[in-house]
Amino acid sequence: MHVELLSYTPDPLRLLYTAARTCYSAGRPAELWAETASAAAMQRLIEHIVASGHHSILEHAYFNFALGGISRSCSHQLVRHRLASYSQQSQRYVEGPFDYVTPPSWEGAGEAWGRRYHRVMGELNDLYREALAAGIPAEDARFVLPNACSTQLVMSMNLRQLVHTVGLRTCTRAQWEIRRLFEQVAAVVRQAEPFLGAFLVTKCERLGYCDERESCGRYPLRADVLDQEERK
Amino acid sequence: MHVELLSYTPDPLRLLYTAARTCYSAGRPAELWAETASAAAMQRLIEHIVASGHHSILEHAYFNFALGGISRSCSHQLVRHRLASYSQQSQRYVEGPFDYVTPPSWEGAGEAWGRRYHRVMGELNDLYREALAAGIPAEDARFVLPNACSTQLVMSMNLRQLVHTVGLRTCTRAQWEIRRLFEQVAAVVRQAEPFLGAFLVTKCERLGYCDERESCGRYPLRADVLDQEERK
Amino acid sequence: MHVELLSYTPDPLRLLYTAARTCYSAGRPAELWAETASAAAMQRLIEHIVASGHHSILEHAYFNFALGGISRSCSHQLVRHRLASYSQQSQRYVEGPFDYVTPPSWEGAGEAWGRRYHRVMGELNDLYREALAAGIPAEDARFVLPNACSTQLVMSMNLRQLVHTVGLRTCTRAQWEIRRLFEQVAAVVRQAEPFLGAFLVTKCERLGYCDERESCGRYPLRADVLDQEERK
Amino acid sequence: MHVELLSYTPDPLRLLYTAARTCYSAGRPAELWAETASAAAMQRLIEHIVASGHHSILEHAYFNFALGGISRSCSHQLVRHRLASYSQQSQRYVEGPFDYVTPPSWEGAGEAWGRRYHRVMGELNDLYREALAAGIPAEDARFVLPNACSTQLVMSMNLRQLVHTVGLRTCTRAQWEIRRLFEQVAAVVRQAEPFLGAFLVTKCERLGYCDERESCGRYPLRADVLDQEERK
Numbered sequence: 001m002h003v004e005l006l007s008y009t010p011d012p013l014r015l016l017y018t019a020a021r022t023c024y025s026a027g028r029p030a031e032l033w034a035e036t037a038s039a040a041a042m043q044r045l046i047e048h049i050v051a052s053g054h055h056s057i058l059e060h061a062y063f064n065f066a067l068g069g070i071s072r073s074c075s076h077q078l079v080r081h082r083l084a085s086y087s088q089q090s091q092r093y094v095e096g097p098f099d100y101v102t103p104p105s106w107e108g109a110g111e112a113w114g115r116r117y118h119r120v121m122g123e124l125n126d127l128y129r130e131a132l133a134a135g136i137p138a139e140d141a142r143f144v145l146p147n148a149c150s151t152q153l154v155m156s157m158n159l160r161q162l163v164h165t166v167g168l169r170t171c172t173r174a175q176w177e178i179r180r181l182f183e184q185v186a187a188v189v190r191q192a193e194p195f196l197g198a199f200l201v202t203k204c205e206r207l208g209y210c211d212e213r214e215s216c217g218r219y220p221l222r223a224d225v226l227d228q229e230e231r232k
Numbered sequence: 233m234h235v236e237l238l239s240y241t242p243d244p245l246r247l248l249y250t251a252a253r254t255c256y257s258a259g260r261p262a263e264l265w266a267e268t269a270s271a272a273a274m275q276r277l278i279e280h281i282v283a284s285g286h287h288s289i290l291e292h293a294y295f296n297f298a299l300g301g302i303s304r305s306c307s308h309q310l311v312r313h314r315l316a317s318y319s320q321q322s323q324r325y326v327e328g329p330f331d332y333v334t335p336p337s338w339e340g341a342g343e344a345w346g347r348r349y350h351r352v353m354g355e356l357n358d359l360y361r362e363a364l365a366a367g368i369p370a371e372d373a374r375f376v377l378p379n380a381c382s383t384q385l386v387m388s389m390n391l392r393q394l395v396h397t398v399g400l401r402t403c404t405r406a407q408w409e410i411r412r413l414f415e416q417v418a419a420v421v422r423q424a425e426p427f428l429g430a431f432l433v434t435k436c437e438r439l440g441y442c443d444e445r446e447s448c449g450r451y452p453l454r455a456d457v458l459d460q461e462e463r464k
Numbered sequence: 465m466h467v468e469l470l471s472y473t474p475d476p477l478r479l480l481y482t483a484a485r486t487c488y489s490a491g492r493p494a495e496l497w498a499e500t501a502s503a504a505a506m507q508r509l510i511e512h513i514v515a516s517g518h519h520s521i522l523e524h525a526y527f528n529f530a531l532g533g534i535s536r537s538c539s540h541q542l543v544r545h546r547l548a549s550y551s552q553q554s555q556r557y558v559e560g561p562f563d564y565v566t567p568p569s570w571e572g573a574g575e576a577w578g579r580r581y582h583r584v585m586g587e588l589n590d591l592y593r594e595a596l597a598a599g600i601p602a603e604d605a606r607f608v609l610p611n612a613c614s615t616q617l618v619m620s621m622n623l624r625q626l627v628h629t630v631g632l633r634t635c636t637r638a639q640w641e642i643r644r645l646f647e648q649v650a651a652v653v654r655q656a657e658p659f660l661g662a663f664l665v666t667k668c669e670r671l672g673y674c675d676e677r678e679s680c681g682r683y684p685l686r687a688d689v690l691d692q693e694e695r696k
Numbered sequence: 697m698h699v700e701l702l703s704y705t706p707d708p709l710r711l712l713y714t715a716a717r718t719c720y721s722a723g724r725p726a727e728l729w730a731e732t733a734s735a736a737a738m739q740r741l742i743e744h745i746v747a748s749g750h751h752s753i754l755e756h757a758y759f760n761f762a763l764g765g766i767s768r769s770c771s772h773q774l775v776r777h778r779l780a781s782y783s784q785q786s787q788r789y790v791e792g793p794f795d796y797v798t799p800p801s802w803e804g805a806g807e808a809w810g811r812r813y814h815r816v817m818g819e820l821n822d823l824y825r826e827a828l829a830a831g832i833p834a835e836d837a838r839f840v841l842p843n844a845c846s847t848q849l850v851m852s853m854n855l856r857q858l859v860h861t862v863g864l865r866t867c868t869r870a871q872w873e874i875r876r877l878f879e880q881v882a883a884v885v886r887q888a889e890p891f892l893g894a895f896l897v898t899k900c901e902r903l904g905y906c907d908e909r910e911s912c913g914r915y916p917l918r919a920d921v922l923d924q925e926e927r928k
Binding site for chain 1: 349
């Protein structure tokens with residue numbers, strides 16, 4: 001799996017700060033943008049707004065990623081996040097041989113299982129190539145390709161949606177591959193923009209409790225931490 | 233493949249008519265809704281508005297479909313349409329044995345190819361079941377399952393998005409399975425609501441020309457039909 | 465202000481139940497839809513899924529409202545909710561005289577203020593009509609019309625988005641008019657579908673604490689209720 | 697009215713090219729991104745894809761604008777475009793005095809009309825300030841402010857949505873103020889990125905005909921240019 005940040009909105013902190021101040025001040029946005037403000041002052045305002053649950057200003061910062069080496073299972077889940085843009089390698093147009101992803105549990109189940117896994121992947125790639133050679137079109141030949149086949153995409157997502165998606169997908173209940181993917185997505189954003197990247201946390205950290213049925217132990221369940229009697 | 237219309241907005245013509253009249257009249261929507269108008273009068277107004285490219289009123293009519301017996305290749309393409317809602321059978325939670333889709337071209341390539349296809353599907357299902365029995369979790373065992381595996385979904389889409397998606401996906405250049413899917417989606421809408429269903433046509437029919445690189449012959453290419461000199 | 469539920473997805477509980485079961489069972493959606501299940505059993509499954517934060521199945525239920533007698537200030541805020549469909553009375557095409565909304569605080573500021581408010585509304589309506597008569601087009605004459613002018617819309621929103629929007633807009637910190645609007649929206653849904661309508665609560669009730677900077681007292685602030693030390 | 701491009705995705709041509717090539721090649725996106733390709737080669741590929749109606753790659757390029765000096769009538773129309781992000785000056789938090797927009801038709805109707813317009817604007821600003829001073833909250837005092845009041849926003853939109861919105865709003869049938877706004881939006885994009893900005897044209901130019909009921913004369917009506925008999 002590889003995740004790279006290809007590009008993103010330049011100077012995003014200043015942009016978010018300008019957007020936030022546009023809402024609450026009489027100044028023109030272009031003037032607010034040109035104003036000098038310390039990074040600390042800009043960060044204080046953004047932190048304050050985000051802490052109050054007003055995430056819409058985060059939409060102005062936009063991130064473009066190269067994602068690769070993930071399985072088609074993983075990409076099928078990924079593209080269910082609809083507030084994002086994807087350009088994905090096409091199995092209609094790109095003819096293998098394909099790489100594939102190996103879940104640790106196959107090799108963990110014993111040496112024989114690992115060998116079987118790799119053997120069947122090889123066989124499917126062979127069958128696929130033979131089918132192409134026999135004149136079966138790529139869009140049909142791929143029907144024998146497994147979920148394990150790796151794929152790659154360019155994905156663009158704004159920061160609000162990143163906060164939402166990283167929150168969900170880095171939960172320990174998420175499937176391991178997409179969890180790893182969004183841990184890396186969060187990591188490359190944090191590396192490029194440490195302040196903004198710090199908003200990319202698992203949902204329990206934002207909520208203060210676990211809202212799943214069972215907690216992994218990182219945060220207590222809602223019922224265990226919120227005294228239901230506290231409601232006035 | 234099976235497509236059923238589970239449910240949809242009751243009396244959609246009257247709703248779209250009420251929405252359209254709300255834009256252009258002083259009357260209250262609830263009164264406009266209660267007004268008597270002939271079906272013909274309501275249809276004339278909707279037709280007129282849609283012909284002028286103002287599709288937003290179509291969003292008020294919402295259709296819920298049951299889709300099944302399509303391949304995971306097809307569902308992966310399908311869910312790229314982001315202005316819709318999907319609840320899809322999960323390969324993490326539902327453990328086979330799985331059905332699969334057979335592209336006509338495999339059997340068309342000769343009897344041996346058809347037999348090979350069915351044999352490998354059987355082998356993959358067997359391997360999958362053995363892997364589950366060996367304790368490999370379903371979310372990892374499925375890595376050996378092929379694109380051919382069939383899946384099912386509940387899909388909801390508003391009429392504007394149906395117009396757009398049917399327009400794209402019933403083009404002869406679309407992949408055969410998703411084309412067949414949206415031909416059936418259009419058919420069940422036309423059966424339930426013939427007037428509204430009549431808006432579900434291939435994009436060339438709406439445009440008046442083919443905007444792809446090569447025409448299938450149904451409509452001429454744009455360059456062949458629009459005299460570029462006509463621009464004033 | 466008047467809010468009416470014009471139409472909505474028939475039998476929404478059964479549809480959401482079918483969608484939920486499609487994710488987790490091998491049965492075909494059309495069969496699941498036809499299955500007999502008690503209302504109590506369907507409700508238990510939906511409640512369980514929603515409590516775990518999985519709101520996507522709620523998108524299949526769609527509600528169409530007639531809204532009227534709200535100010536253009538209110539409608540300007542309203543249409544900022546982007547995951548919804550609106551058909552709004554046009555000030556380009558519909559020529560007054562217009563009704564208007566009177567905020568309680570104008571009359572509460574003393575009799576003279578109330579009178580002044582109504583007088584200026586009358587004067588603006590007069591000026592508007594004279595401008596139209598002088599040949600100024602409606603789209604420009606309306607520049608003198610005030611935010612108070614009332615407007616009407618047909619609005620369609622799925623249940624997931626209703627949960628989100630009612631959660632935000634019924635907070636006591638929301639502006640009074642849009643708060644009243646969404647209290648009525650929630651009320652008409654609850655009247656039509658008591659079980660599903662029960663999901664339409666203010667965000668603090670869902671969270672278990674207030675995430676604004678200051679609490680109105682209904683729920684304590686997050687910092688007051690979540691012992692930060694509980695994190696393991 | 698003022699429109700400024702605050703920021704946008706760096707090197708957007710290379711990003712779109714990388715996204716396009718990711719769909720159709722076996723190379724990794726990060727390698728495709730690093731490859732050397734001439735601007736001409738990149739432009740050829742993008743042009744080709746966009747001409748075939750495949751606009752989704754345009755979503756990866758994102759533009760952030762400062763907009764100001766537009767009326768609240770105009771901003772109310774603007775925010776109806778839902779696939780975009782807006783941070784707008786709040787009339788709940790920002791207390792005047794406000795500037796306002798003057799439609800040319802008021803002054804064009806004769807000197808007396810122009811004077812009346814400016815006088816009523818002054819009176820409304822005075823009334824608003826007095827109401828604030830009397831303790832009426834800003835969110836209610838603003839009910840007397842007119843549609844003419846100017847507002848400002850930070851708006852972010854991806855290139856696909858810019859193509860769509862500029863296409864609609866620069867039509868001569870659009871209201872003059874929003875038309876002028878999107879002409880300037882298109883102009884600042886064209887200035888920054890001439891190649892990509894060239895996609896920002898009125899819808900008739902893209903279609904090859906006018907799809908409104910009456911043509912302004914720039915392009916002929918569809919019925920006048922497409923021989924309905926050409927359909928095979």
